[in-house]
Amino acid sequence: EPEVTQTPSHQVxxxxxxxILRCVPISNHLYFYWYRxxxxxxxxxxxxxxxxxxxxxxxxxDDQFSVERPDGSNFTLKxxxxxxxxxxxxxxxxxxxxxxxxxxxxxxxxxxxx
Amino acid sequence: ELKVEQNPLFLxxxxxxxxxxxxxxxxxxxxxxxxxxxxxxxxxSLFVLLSNGAVKQEGRLMASLDTKARLSTLHITAAVHDLxxxxxxxxxGGGATNKLIFGTGTLLAVQP
Numbered sequence: 001e002p003e004v005t006q007t008p009s010h011q012v013x014x015x016x017x018x019x020i021l022r023c024v025p026i027s028n029h030l031y032f033y034w035y036r037x038x039x040x041x042x043x044x045x046x047x048x049x050x051x052x053x054x055x056x057x058x059x060x061x062d063d064q065f066s067v068e069r070p071d072g073s074n075f076t077l078k079x080x081x082x083x084x085x086x087x088x089x090x091x092x093x094x095x096x097x098x099x100x101x102x103x104x105x106x107x108x109x110x111x112x113x114x
Numbered sequence: 115e116l117k118v119e120q121n122p123l124f125l126x127x128x129x130x131x132x133x134x135x136x137x138x139x140x141x142x143x144x145x146x147x148x149x150x151x152x153x154x155x156x157x158x159s160l161f162v163l164l165s166n167g168a169v170k171q172e173g174r175l176m177a178s179l180d181t182k183a184r185l186s187t188l189h190i191t192a193a194v195h196d197l198x199x200x201x202x203x204x205x206x207g208g209g210a211t212n213k214l215i216f217g218t219g220t221l222l223a224v225q226p
Contacts, residue, residue, distance in 0.1 A: 048211035105157040
């Protein structure tokens with residue numbers, strides 16, 4: 001079964017450093033998303049991406065965050081200057097047809113900011 | 115904006131018992147989703163409920179949707195330990211790409 005792949009699985013970074021989280025969505029999917037989950041809390045929407053541009057972003061997705069689809073397969077989330085409160089699990093998701101397929105989530109990247 | 119609430123937040127049940135998790139949402143959502151999450155793991159899709167009155171079953175889990183009441187339920191029949199996990203419901207929050215809005219999750223612990 002096709003998967004959404006995320007790397008790395010765990011990243012530890014110092015406060016103020018830049019991090020890039022990588023995702024390879026399912027190949028024929030067109031809609032891409034980033035979500036985050038702070039430990040023990042619910043999953044929160046960050047940003048959606050379609051047709052090579054951001055479709056929607058949440059209040060969490062401020063100027064420190066950016067997304068890119070640099071080639072036909074990768075989808076990245078960059079945090080320019082990490083803060084302690086950015087520590088969370090970050091999930092990438094993709095879909096082609098929500099009605100039939102729903103959304104497929106990647107295995108996540110656990111980001112720890114120290 | 116869509117708000118999604120689940121209850122209970124924590125559910126401890128004995129093997130063999132039945133129980134229901136409730137998911138209420140505040141405004142219209144085209145579809146309602148249920149996901150399972152094991153500790154430290156990703157979100158596994160369980161059900162996609164497409165319309166009013168939809169009922170789906172997979173093994174010991176059955177999900178239903180009542181769009182008029184803005185309520186979805188996840189019913190667990192004869193629970194087994196393997197069902198221990200956190201269960202999330204999510205609605206579609208509208209917008210251009212219909213982001214998912216998740217509930218707070220229900221941590222299910224099935225005791226032998």
